[in-house]
Amino acid sequence: MLPSFRTTALMTVSAALLAGCHKPYTVDGPEGYVRLKVEATWQGQPLQAGEVHLNVSNYRTQVEVLKMYLAELRLTGPGGASALTDIALFDALNGGDSEVYTAEAGSYSGLHLGLGVPQDLNSSDPVLYPVGHPLSVSNGTYWTWATGYRFVMFDGRYDTDPNGTGTPMSLFSIHTGMEPCYRVRDLDFAAPFTVVGGDTTELVLRFEVDRFFHDNGVVIDLAVDHQAHGDNLTLAMRFTDNVLNSIVVE
Amino acid sequence: MIGTRTRILAAIAFGVMAIASCRKPDPDPPSGGGGGGAGGPVYDPTPYPLVTPANFPPMVIPADNPITVKGVELGRYLFYEERLSGDNTQSCSSCHAPATAFSDGPNAFSTGIDGIEGRRNSMALMNLGWETSFFWDGRKATLEEQILMPVIDPIEMHETWPNAVGKLQADSAYRALFIEAFNTEVIDSTLVAKAMAQFLRTMISANSKVDKVARGEAVFTQQEQRGFILTQLEGGDPAEGQGGQWGADCFHCHTQVGGLFTNGQFENNGLDSIFTDLGRYEVTGDPLDRAKFKVPTLRNVALSGPYMHDGRFQTLEEVIEHYNSGGIPSETISPFMKHTQGGLQLPAADKAALVAFLNALTDHDFVNDPRFQDPGTP
Numbered sequence: 016m017l018p019s020f021r022t023t024a025l026m027t028v029s030a031a032l033l034a035g036c037h038k039p040y041t042v043d044g045p046e047g048y049v050r051l052k053v054e055a056t057w058q059g060q061p062l063q064a065g066e067v068h069l070n071v072s073n074y075r076t077q078v079e080v081l082k083m084y085l086a087e088l089r090l091t092g093p094g095g096a097s098a099l100t101d102i103a104l105f106d107a108l109n110g111g112d113s114e115v116y117t118a119e120a121g122s123y124s125g126l127h128l129g130l131g132v133p134q135d136l137n138s139s140d141p142v143l144y145p146v147g148h149p150l151s152v153s154n155g156t157y158w159t160w161a162t163g164y165r166f167v168m169f170d171g172r173y174d175t176d177p178n179g180t181g182t183p184m185s186l187f188s189i190h191t192g193m194e195p196c197y198r199v200r201d202l203d204f205a206a207p208f209t210v211v212g213g214d215t216t217e218l219v220l221r222f223e224v225d226r227f228f229h230d231n232g233v234v235i236d237l238a239v240d241h242q243a244h245g246d247n248l249t250l251a252m253r254f255t256d257n258v259l260n261s262i263v264v265e
Numbered sequence: 266m267i268g269t270r271t272r273i274l275a276a277i278a279f280g281v282m283a284i285a286s287c288r289k290p291d292p293d294p295p296s297g298g299g300g301g302g303a304g305g306p307v308y309d310p311t312p313y314p315l316v317t318p319a320n321f322p323p324m325v326i327p328a329d330n331p332i333t334v335k336g337v338e339l340g341r342y343l344f345y346e347e348r349l350s351g352d353n354t355q356s357c358s359s360c361h362a363p364a365t366a367f368s369d370g371p372n373a374f375s376t377g378i379d380g381i382e383g384r385r386n387s388m389a390l391m392n393l394g395w396e397t398s399f400f401w402d403g404r405k406a407t408l409e410e411q412i413l414m415p416v417i418d419p420i421e422m423h424e425t426w427p428n429a430v431g432k433l434q435a436d437s438a439y440r441a442l443f444i445e446a447f448n449t450e451v452i453d454s455t456l457v458a459k460a461m462a463q464f465l466r467t468m469i470s471a472n473s474k475v476d477k478v479a480r481g482e483a484v485f486t487q488q489e490q491r492g493f494i495l496t497q498l499e500g501g502d503p504a505e506g507q508g509g510q511w512g513a514d515c516f517h518c519h520t521q522v523g524g525l526f527t528n529g530q531f532e533n534n535g536l537d538s539i540f541t542d543l544g545r546y547e548v549t550g551d552p553l554d555r556a557k558f559k560v561p562t563l564r565n566v567a568l569s570g571p572y573m574h575d576g577r578f579q580t581l582e583e584v585i586e587h588y589n590s591g592g593i594p595s596e597t598i599s600p601f602m603k604h605t606q607g608g609l610q611l612p613a614a615d616k617a618a619l620v621a622f623l624n625a626l627t628d629h630d631f632v633n634d635p636r637f638q639d640p641g642t643p
Contacts, residue, residue, distance in 0.1 A: 066554045079553055079600070142523050145323040146397055152322055152520060155528030160497045170600040188600035203517050242603065244499060246508040258271045
């Protein structure tokens, strides 16, 4: 049983790695480059770790960690699609994080993404990934007990007194993970996004963090819901929806 | 949820851990392989047969410093070489001794050649080939960079690199070793660091009882098993705090998967409310990094006391009591230290179980491995 499990895991990871080596979605033409930038904002302004803002509950809120996995990233359009990467880990605070991917030259109308780690990769053996790989255990994103990755890691402090001063002292730590928290979204560009062969074009994914606490009238009240570590799936799923819906592509 | 997670943990204990490596630690490196021929020393780039445990991630070895048999041999001599210090009395091993898992126990702080104490506890050395930052504050990103620092630190070995290299250069045995390892008899600090880094990358600890359980070669006692499960459970009373599972909550930082028992991150684990050592902040300048320190491995922790960056705790029991207390709130305390009010409330039996599990992480084969002991003078 055990060898077959390991063999299966190896085959899964190998298949996933190989999948990145060919182009399942193709558009005719030479390759260009897409610099994908992931950044966090609070009411439209870049969010720095440690800044204190009032959230929808009127709580003083200080975000310190915002890391997330994005998967299945591909440009889409009527002429076809172009895969960017299977999996990436971004730190969205302090000006954000960027990665450069190759893409088929062409005009695209949208971006497909998954928030989290898709099941095939989430069930793969993490020790197969070297330091530097998004799924390396050195990133500190793996839940041993769940044999899977944390998808979104959102940590910080809050204070229910809007007139408080200094560093808020109550802690929040919302980490999503496990299959029910994996979500995909198709984002439409406001104008066609053109990749020119040999050139680099920037695409910005903005996470509007103030919206993490409310969506469609449903509020996440930190005084009530301030921790999800795989044990509070209801909060984790609600939070995942809010994060997904907060994304703006530019 | 507790029941579910406990079942998962049981699966981890006897399942996931069991699929870990069946590979043995490194065999003895081959002897000979060139060098020292009748016409004098000869460059010998024979690769070192490094075999890493299968339950560890792949080790990333710098392309400009492949591990060779001769490089490791040289690095081992250099690790124990007292001439690297200003008065020829201290080597790396003076503060990183094998018997204490290559730390400086029982000293909270190490004393340099001028009789001056350092300000941070000497870190245990093992499995460094998988580390991505070095020193308690992570101020160096590679082993090769890290190795250069203690030699010139005025409160440690207090030497200059030109002097240290000069002493090695004057020794024909070292000139021969450098020819064999690097094809040059012109010694410099970069090559010294490269050789020592090669040696340190071979120092792999993966044969504790925990590893043997993972390989199906041993079984935990009930107490050790309980301790392991506690490390994987969230802390606190579920009635008082979200997610509480009456566990010890070790897993967030001391990640077991990958075999390293550290997440490689920097955390403030609630030692103080007023910071006397700013830790990671001294490197990044980020106020959020005040009093954050690198999360050390739990491997061989029973041998490597005293504990914390300042060696304030003498025993594992004291360490566990610190976490059981919940720690001291501060502006940068880790979000994982969720129970500063009320603590973890672990009963005495659970605290003893945690100590039992931590003791099971001792790798006697590693600390006694003849390949890592003092080779004498070259």
